[in-house]
Amino acid sequence: MLDGFIPLHLDSPLPTRMGQDGKLQVQLRPGEWTLKLTGRALTNVTELALPVSSTPWPSEEVWVFEADPTMRQVQVEGVNSVDPSQTRLPDTWASLPAYLLTSGSKMALAEQHRGMADSPAQLNLTRQLWLDFDGNGYTLQDQLTGTLAQQSRLEVLPDIHLGRVSIDGTPQLITQQAADQAAGVEVRQRNLALEADSRYVAARSSPPVSGWQQELQQVSTTLHLPPGWLLFAASGTDNLPLTWLQQWSLLDLFLVLLTTVATGYLFGWRWGAVAGFALLLTWHQPDAPRLLWLNLLAVTALLRSVPEGAIQRWLGRYRWLSLLGLVLVILPYTIDTVRLALYPQLEYSTSGGTNGVVYESAAAPAAEQAMDADAAMMADQVAMPAAPAPAPMMKSENYAREKMSSLANISAYPESRSAKQQVNLREIDPNSMIQTGPGLPTWQWNQVRLEWSGVIQPDERMGLWLISPLAHSLLKVLGVIIMLILAARLALVSGKLAALWQATQSVKRGLPLALLLVLATSWALVVPPAAWAETPVVAEMPATSVVQSANTPTPAC
Structure with a gap:
């Protein structure tokens, strides 16, 4: 072992013994053998030296160095680097930087920074943005990918209501550090793959470009407009979106x-x-x-x-x-x-497709699968022929069987759980209440692509000139x-038609008023009257009907 190191693990195919003085004794046999010895330094290491070896050990060795930028950043000095492909290093070490050390030489580790460097985060955002039918808000579905810098929390802007967040497919608990602060989630990894559903109910013409309190490198937003809405123009984007003003050549x-x-x-x-x-x-x-x-x-x-x-x-x-x-x-x-x-x-x-509005939540697929499984099980029970009545059994026999099955379940329960399932502090408690977020619209209508690139600040806003369905x-x-x-x-x-045109000139003063009256009358006759929803009369369900789970969200009228 090197000076200042203690052994932790030894993997050897030959009989081996490690002495108190740190010397390794091996009973050799003819052939080529590989020994793996893992050690740990007791203090902060600033240099490593190759001890002086005696015959028959070689006077030169090839070392590799694997840096951990999350702990500290160092620079290797005092030794010459070599090409790993020109050595007999194992395949798992061939991708690491290799250095040639001779007897008595020292490898110096010059510490540049402790912990992760304060380099800017490299995050890209892909967003689906649905405008409400009444135009009073937006529904957002974000996908954040990239690498984070030295940060352990991601928060949204105060005017965005965060509803659901998952990292690597695992739902996360949304928290607030204070009552008047924005919502966010804790992040314990540098490589980020985050999905979030949220709502924005504020200025319709100036929604945030990112909405996250973090600098981004690229944002790609797909704006979904409901029927009747028209995007007149858009400002502040790096691309040329397909707006009404941009259509003019x-x-x-x-x-x-x-x-x-x-x-x-x-x-x-x-x-x-x-x-x-x-x-x-x-x-x-x-x-x-x-x-x-x-x-x-x-x-x-x-x-x-x-x-x-x-x-x-x-x-x-x-x-x-x-x-x-x-x-x-x-x-x-x-x-x-x-x-x-x-x-x-x-x-x-006339396109042959349906553009209906369908909402889904994070818990909807599981609820639908559970309902489908219950319905299939009930169908199997209905189709199954009636089994003959079992023979009468003694009370003592029933009691004995139930007792034995309960004891078997109790004894098998601890063994069936692995150590990772018993203690895993990084996972969220499965019994905790995780937010499922708002229902996501799945309708597809008029879409406009908006893109931004470069350093995007959290307070940047997009400018949307929207025309309502009535004005359109x-x-x-x-x-x-x-x-x-x-x-x-x-x-x-x-x-002869010219004379008719001359006759219409005498009544040109009342023409605008007449056109206005005709337009108003035709609009009142064609537009259907307002319809009010009534509570439908639900027929009595049979006794074998499937009861919906209590945690399934009730659709709004």
């Missing part, structure tokens, strides 16, 4: 501007403004007319400049065909847009109305 802006200028040149600047407003509201709507407007405007401009003749007659016929094509596009678009404005949940009704529906209906007015103006330009 240079080609879209050029075509809208060209249509607006052409309408203003042909019919006046007021109608140019109407055309621009109509295209602004309907350009990115599915199945909305886009290039048909330019086609119709080009034909109208040619009719004004071409003299009377065969060309003008053919252009007039082509203009009517263009109007017919515009009508065939506008009618189904109007019907679908008004239908989606009244019932936004029908947006993906009103904008859709308003776009349809303005589009119909623009189409009517483009149709009433010549011939």
Whole structure:
């Protein structure tokens, strides 16, 4: 043994004895043998020296050093390093740094830092963010992965209500150090794989980027929007999320501007403004007319400049065909847009999938499995034929059998438990009350990807410009109305229809009020009245029905 070390364990295939003076005596036999001796230093080691050896022992030895950065960080000095692949080291030592020591040489251990270094944590966050249907809050599901620095506790911001936390699949107890402080969990390991479910009920337009009181390196958030909600714009992200404002390209802006200028040149600047407003509201709507407007405007401009003749007659016929094509596009678009404005949940009704809302909690799978097992057991009991009645037994025999079975269970219980099961201070008491968190929505609707990279501070916020379902529906209906007015103006330009347009000019002052009254009346007739939930009459269950466990959460109405 080296000076200052005491032996702890010896593994030898040969007869071996360790003396009080630290010398090892081995009864050798021909062959190649490996002896493993484990020792421990009694004091803090700052240097290690190779004792002077005599013949036949070699004067050089190859040592490996395995550092433990959680205890201290040291630098090896005074010896030369060698390539482990050029030595006969065991395979388990080949990945460690190796050093060549000669008789009398010393390996110095220069201590750089005691404990883990204060290096920044390398944590990445992957988040699923569901907006509530009423827009009053968010449901969060986080996955934190990476390495922690010298820290034993993770906490969230005060405006986030932490509901469930698990580390490496093991549920953790959520605690608060004080009544006015944020909730968090204790972490006893450096490599982190954490899952958490929480709620955020605060400012809808500025939720936190991370929500954890810890610097992060990367955050990837998937924002789930309910039916009817529209993300107008998002600020503060490192990527370009798919928002309404981001959908506009240079080609879209050029075509809208060209249509607006052409309408203003042909019919006046007021109608140019109407055309621009109509295209602004309907350009990115599915199945909305886009290039048909330019086609119709080009034909109208040619009719004004071409003299009377065969060309003008053919252009007039082509203009009517263009109007017919515009009508065939506008009618189904109007019907679908008004239908989606009244019932936004029908947006993906023709895709063949179901987008229903389903909530699940952490205890739901276990409860469902238990209920399925009980139902299967009851089905087996019902299908099993009636067994013949057992023969009558004496009371003494029943008592003896019950006593023997109880004694057998009592005697076998301590032996069946391993030492790890009997004493494990790191595990949470299985009888303790662990938080299960809020129910997680599993619906999939409109999704927007938001990403951040670099050093992300805990107080960083995202900027979300959200449009509510009511405002979104009103904008859709308003776009349809303005589009119909623009189409009517483009149709009433010549011939007998022009006289009809001149007649409508006398009542243009009351047109906005009439349109408002028509819109309000149609909305009141189409929107169904409010329905109130009533308590259903539950029929009496048979005696063999399955009783739900008391710890199963009752779904809210």
